[in-house]
Amino acid sequence: MGDFPILHEYAASGNCYKIRLTAALLDCRIERREYDIMKGETRTPDFLANVNANGRIPVLQIGDKFLPESNAACFWLADGTHLVPYDRFERADMLRWMFFEQYNHEPNVATLRFWMKWIGEANFTDLQRAQVPAKQTAGAAALRLMDEHLARHPWLAGQDLSLADVALYAYTHVAEDSGLFALADYPAVQRWIARIEAEPGYIPMAA
């Protein structure tokens, strides 16, 4: 076991990228262990017993402790740094956007990206096919809500870049991968994406 936190991940997942981006912005070193989710490598008895009983990545390993849930792993890395606002309301407001990300954004924007790009429409189950229109509508509503906020504020929570921006950037900047969203419809989101990509320490998803 190394001295650095170990990220158990699938690199193309935005949920994993969030954690790498948080670490990069903080100049924090992490090690990486790759699993192929398409081959079921996070559902093996060993993974379920020793890494995450929920069978999902990412998981951040800190010594002999395991932390699932991408936004919780980002919080562990950033706790006490400038990426978590010091002000009580702003800190809760950062979490507000992170819960919004997991409830309103990820199940729509990220799930459609995964379905369209990894599974492929030709292989959809009937249930997946039936869910696409509702997920497209809900994903567009999530992007519009962000756009309305970002038209009036440079960052999602507080006065500066925070984990709220990192968490929502991960799947927003690749929203077009599904072919079902156009970022040109959300100009304030596009400007915010450019601001994040200009931050010192920023790394792209493929890094």
Added chain:
Amino acid sequence: MGDFPILHEYAASGNCYKIRLTAALLDCRIERREYDIMKGETRTPDFLANVNANGRIPVLQIGDKFLPESNAACFWLADGTHLVPYDRFERADMLRWMFFEQYNHEPNVATLRFWMKWIGEANFTDLQRAQVPAKQTAGAAALRLMDEHLARHPWLAGQDLSLADVALYAYTHVAEDSGLFALADYPAVQRWIARIEAEPGYIPMAA
């Protein structure tokens, strides 16, 4: 405007109850404003412009600031108290369960409760009807994951009751309302429910 935080809510919602329960456990006074979601009272132009552009309750109002997302509102109330672990890993682990709640538990256990008890099977859309089996399976998996953890630990995160327990208690203790889950299948969850209900300051959902 009063001196206390104002909870904009629909009392039968577990997401709203979480916030009332957090306030009660902390002996914190909050005021309550009720909206009838079945009559669309959280989708009016006034609500969307002044309370939450996302059209959802709960929202915790603190002075002239508005905080949507139930778990973020709980965090604001409990930040700096014994309901948020002081240890860095345990604090992140608490958030891990709260993100799990919003991603794996609420969209299944709470949504099925709402569909079965408020909307009624006879009124389901085809899409809702098609989603029930997957939501029942995913909800049972979430309850099983909690049960396995609680068979080995008294609380979800750290050594004591935390917001993780409050957040997951809200819809777990009424999971049977949908008619699709039986708490007897999760004995460690049942004992944890009893521990929470014995905590000083505990209030039931109907209070």
